[in-house]
Amino acid sequence: MLTGKKILLGLTGGIAAYKGAEICRLLVRGEALVKVVMTKNACAFITPLTMQTLSGSRVYTETFSPENYQIDHVSLARWAQALVVAPATANIIGKMAHGIADDLLTTLFLARGRMPVLLAPAMNSEMFRDKIFQDNLTALKKRGIYTADPGSGQLACGSSGEGRMAEPREVLDALAGLLQERQDFTGLKVLVTAGPTREPLDPVRYFSNRSSGKMGFALARAARDRGARVHLIAGPTSLTVPDGIQYQEVMTAAQMYEAVLGEAPEMHVVIKAAAVADYRPLEQAGDKIKKDSASLTVTLAKNPDILKTLGERKGPGQILVGFAAETRDLLENAAHKLARKNLDVIAANDVSRPDIGFEGDQNALTLLFAGGGREDIPPGSKDQVAHRLLDAVLRIKNRP
């Protein structure tokens, strides 16, 4: 799957550099085009000559090389389709997380543009568990950097624990996954809803919630990238509308109800990531409400449940995905909604956790399936999580 792909392989200074050499060998055997960049410390563990022999081309170690007046960090970043750093030490991860560019590898990381980056961390388990290191790793993941997570096992320091670099094959699988130009949604029409709804109280005030719309937008982009025809219906957000999809903005739950029910019969898959307001002010004042009384009572009326209606009208073969944003009893509440709304999958989202959920760039979900079954999607960028959710949808769609 990596045939013809242009891969930059970065090696940093750790004993797992030998696994970096093996990755290089496997890439070349898989007919990928490999260029190797080594940090100064990597050269203490393995020689550039070894890597040159394995990759079959010049190894890059200096930011500015006299024999080549091209600016390597820029030309290499432009050349490559992906950057893999294996092993990635705590040091390089710290530098990348903070934008430090003091050698060729860190500089070309900053010059990466849209090139995907995969890191294979490797270090002693104390270092791996350290809060500062974990914060750095999380900061990179939030920016969409991929990781091949380390496993547990015997470490070079003699102890045993977490921090041992992922095996070369696992790194290559992760790389193949992120480079795959999957078109597995070709021919499918996907409707996604995103963002909050706004329920006006008067011309200047409204009831709403903290949904940013990022998860729904990530789902719409991911489905588009995989070949689906995507219709996105969103409440008010500050996000950029993705290219290549049909987009419709609504304000209230009632408007979302109309828009969604109008489109749904045509759709193969409906994903309701929107955080729809359950209630709206029963009456909307025509003029701005003045503060002339000591207290104000607002009567709220229940909004229609869009997803429940979709569940009642579900077409043959149509796949219905709901979200359950919960602050307690996550799985119980989600399971209840899955059954009550006649869904195929529900994505349970623990919004009480500050690191994932509503406004952030990261998420983690637990999927519950109709008829039983559960899948945990670990924390990752909302784009990564979106792809995992789409993988699950496709598995249901392709079930015999």
Ligand code: CTP
């Ligand atoms: N939903 C919907 N229409 C509503 C309310 C919710 O379509 N009026 C959808 C959401 O888009 C989400 C799912 O239903 O996919 C679950 O939403 P949530 O607010 O978690 O559940 P509710 O059914 O509103 O239940 P509760 O607020 O009591 O937890």
